[in-house]
Amino acid sequence: MEKVLNLTLKVWRQNGPKVKGAFETYKLDGISPDCSFLEMMDILNEKLISEHKEPVAFDHDCREGICGMCSMYINGHPHGPDGEITTCQLHMRNFKDGATITIEPWRSAAFPVIKDLMVDRGAFDKIIQAGGYVSVNTGGVPDGNAIPIPKPAADEAMDAASCIGCGACVAACKNGSAMLFLSAKVSQLALLPQGRVEAAHRAKAMLAKMDELGFGNCTNTGACEAECPKNVSISHIARLNREFISAKFKD
């Protein structure tokens, strides 16, 4: 067979939100470089189960980089060392034989640990519930082509909308700010005529909610953009600030 990797894993284990956690070290041998990172975690868990130990709890679902569920802080990077991908798309060929890999949960006051590597990101849903929508009911809307939208605006809105809500931006930010996440939604809807109507209210309501939920503020360090698996640009934060300031002036 081809070459395999022998690894040392330092994994954060924590039994609940209020319990103290600690790193546990595991040896894992014979991992194929074509294996995905989460498959490597599956192999670790199978091993733990066979030793009648409790497997590591971690979030994951679609395993193709779109649901935003997986959330591991690997060797100091949200979603690991490779760029533009989520943890589930990270492959073991990015690691060297004999490497030690440190695996932690997202660390942020607004994302309490549920167990091991699993965190509660309910705060993101609450931010969206505060205004991340266009107020239309089902039915009674105009024809899809009734309002032409310039292609550049539609394309930029699409880029903003590609955010998967994984929380890597918050985990990467030294302030634990959710500005990139929030601005992506504000920007997407502000760029489209359908969302324009409520743009001012949206920016204010979502920002107020973010502050309330214990996220930090933005100091333009740009770590969020660098770690975002979907390349969401911090220029959306600039647009959010513009929306917010002009809304405040009108008040």
Next chain:
Amino acid sequence: MAKKEDIFDKAKEAVNKAAEVIKDTAEDLVENVQELVEDVKDFIEDDKTKQVVASVKNAGEKIAQTAKESAANVSETIKTTTQRVVADVKNDTKIITRKDAKIPEGPLAEKWSNYKAHQKLVNPANKRRLDVIVVGTGLAGASAAASLAEMGFNVLNFCIQDSPRRAHSIAAQGGINAAKNYPNDGDSVYRLFYDTIKGGDYRAREANVYRLAEVSNNIIDQCVAQGVPFARDYGGLLDNRSFGGAQVSRTFYAKGQTGQQLLLGAYSALSRQVGKGTVKLYVRYEMLDVVVIDGRARGIIARNLVTGKTERFFAHAVVVGTGGYGNAFFLSTNAMTSNGSAAIQMYKKGAYFANPAYAQIHPTCIPVHGDYQSKLTLMSESLRNDGRIWVPKKKEDAEAIRAGKLKPTDLKEEDRDYYLERRYPAFGNLVPRDVASRAAKERCDAGFGVGNTGLAVYLDFSEAINRLGENVVRARYGNLFQMYEKIVDDNPYKTPMMIYPAIHYTMGGIWVDYELQTSVKGLFCIGEANFSDHGANRLGASALMQGLADGYFVLPYTIQNYLADQIQVPRISTDREEFEQAEKAINERIAKIMSIQGKYSVDHIHRELGLVMWDYVGMGRTAEGLKIALEKIQAIRNEFWTNVYVPGKSEGLNVELEKALRLADFIEIGELMARDALLREESCGGHFREEYQTPEGEALRNDEKFSFVSCWKYTGEGSEPELVKEPLDYEFIVRQQRNYKA
């Protein structure tokens, strides 16, 4: 449900009606001829008498011939119908009639309007007093929960993930169909309906599919209004592309992330209602049973996945939109938590499981590469717009490629076999999924496969890159190419992609009537979880359409017809015996699984099940193989219930326990699939029985014997389920052998 006497009455009625038609035709004929003869009499002296007599004779013969043909047709129909009815009566098979399925009267295009015009509604003051549980937050669940709440109902919405936005609809890539005809290429509601019925190999219900096509246009409008950033042209209008099984461009898309954008649209509508307090959201909850009181669904038992506690929830009606059961195969394109447990719970409470054998194998997935693999990744069907599928023409080239001695780019054009273009010139690389999957299997089985396992074919973009330039290809499929490169470590701009079929979608599911209500009153089923619209095969970009049609535009109407009668029903306490018993049964089941403490992990047994399913209940099925599958699944069931090992405790978060509960139900589903596939002695759509194929290897349907929906009714633990049939008598469409060649 029809009784024997009813069936006989129906048959008698049909025969009498046919006899009447024949009699009328004959009478008309006689009358016409007599009239003509009368006319001729007046001209008896005319020169042209001979000519007129000849004409009359000619016309008479023609009419007689037509009458004879119609009579023959009618008698043929009566014969086959009677045969089927007699066979059903002999076997004591229950039949679901049109009336049972609540299909409205009238011409196809008027059924839905008629239904809406005459259905019962609930007034706004009463809506507030009615609770509706919606399980699932995918396209169907989220859109239904949001729409119902907007109307004023009190909604409880459950989701297995940590946020509604993560439901697996998010992973749909390619697009959503609608009959807008914006490109002016000849599309219409009828054509979308027809393509969907034909694509489904004539195994779907006409009335439902027509309604689906009718509301498809509203979906696009709705999504645009929500701020879904669909792809647009330079003029600012919506862009379209084409998908398999259609000759028009009717697919709307948002890059390669259409499912994500549509789901985020529905999620935003849902979030708006959660913010308003009209929807109460329960995340990280898994439904474990439906509670039935006096024959009506009145709530669910769900497990809080964080605390591990089971909880009881009441509602006047329960709507389930929990997706498909493709993970019975272990390896599929489904997400890790996608499961069939809610379906099995409904089935065990009396809902019929319809067409379980109809599973879709998607032709363009990244091939399996190792035994540690946890899931398969789909490469969107949209890639077939510009990619060309091929394998080497010569076996020795295929062998050299497998051994790593030859690269695909080394092969000359004339040494490549573009087998889809060769076999299906009219549709080429855009044939429906079942056809493309089988063709790939055929080539690989014949020894022309590539990749180190020989179980892969090429999807080549070199021609498109030459024609359009790399930038255009990147703009269209950039994210998919990136995904491929990250997984396979190969650059698809330079060397062709390798693909192979994988389980992707299940057309079968819980039986529902025209109102999307199951055979249990007050229990509704929407989206992929139900069986209704795709027949034996789903066309690309139709899953998103169906999920949103059900959730936005169908269920919010039809559920009112049920709820209108429930306004007098007070909220029932969850202390009632039925809730108590349901919860007790679940906790006993959990305790039993925890107590086994056997040798094998859940995944170990699940992998075993998956292999049996893929080998015997996969792309090519035989009677012999299916019988083996049934035996093996029985053995796996025994192994599970005696030898599974679940670590930890039932309290608190325990992922292995969650997986074990789901696997127990996948075993039941696997068995139902095999049983259904064995029953269906024909090939149709995604169901391919190797015994039934044309000389060219195409699926061979048997409309006389199998033009029905096979519904399975639970009859208790360890006893065989009962078959119930819903005949598919097409009123408006003439069935044909599917032909994508010309």
